Amino acid sequence: MSDEVLVTDADGILEVTINRPEQRNAMTKAAAEAIAEAMDRLDAEPALRCAILTGAGGTFCAGMDLKGFLKGELPVAGERGFGGLTSWTPKKPVIAAVDGHALAGGLELAIACDLVVANVNARFGIPEVKRGLVAGGGGVVHLPRLLPRQLAMELALTGDPITAQRAYDLGLVNRVTDGPAIAAARELAATIAANGPLAVAASKGIVRDSWLWPADEINTLQAPYIAHVFVSEDAREGARAFAEKRKPNWQGR
Structure with a gap:
């Protein structure tokens, strides 16, 4: 360096x-x-x-x-x-x-x-x-x-x-x-x-890459960015933490 x-x-x-x-x-x-x-x-x-x-x-x-x-x-x-x-x-x-x-x-x-x-x-x-x-x-x-x-x-x-x-x-x-x-x-x-790292990375990717996506293909093109997020341990942890009124313990997976 x-x-x-x-x-x-x-x-x-x-x-x-x-x-x-x-x-x-x-x-x-x-x-x-x-x-x-x-x-x-x-x-x-x-x-x-x-x-x-x-x-x-x-x-x-x-x-x-x-x-x-x-x-x-x-x-x-x-x-x-x-x-x-x-x-x-x-x-x-x-x-x-x-x-x-x-x-x-x-x-x-x-x-x-x-x-x-x-x-x-x-x-x-x-x-x-x-x-x-x-x-x-x-x-x-x-x-x-x-x-x-x-x-x-x-x-x-x-x-x-x-x-x-x-x-x-x-x-x-x-x-x-x-x-x-x-x-x-x-x-x-x-x-x-403080937010879920998988969700943050996916959100950044979509905001940057979707600039010229055709309107009728948005859902299809977005799917690869978010599919793993919704089935992740972090997604379940986020829901549990909300229900239990505590801060999430993110694992990045």
């Missing part, structure tokens, strides 16, 4: 911190590979229920390390894309905790996560056109699906950022906080981690 990314865990939550604060956490290939490795760990360890991705030093990620780019380096991890996360997703949820700037690849990394929590002073944008580049890590593809088309077009063509509050009002951000984003992200992660 590269020292450009710090990984800790507590109470079922994996925290992954981009650790290049002097470079505003600009992404390198080593950091991208370390994030991908951390996400593999998230899926591999049953005790881990959720992950938080954040940045050290008061900023999330300012995008690609341009010095590395000039040397021919791309901050991707194989087929997993920018930051090791923009072209795939782990089975378990990932929350972006955004302080400061989430710009260029940083914004693409944030929206590649399943949920976004931001400090009120955070800014989101894809300024690639200001450098003669294109937001090719998912920005120009996914933003028109997440925002009104005209606003996505404005972000792509002007390169100007929007505030965290504006992003929240448009549904790009789940929660805005006056304090550090990591604190609010931990609260959200704890809520998720």
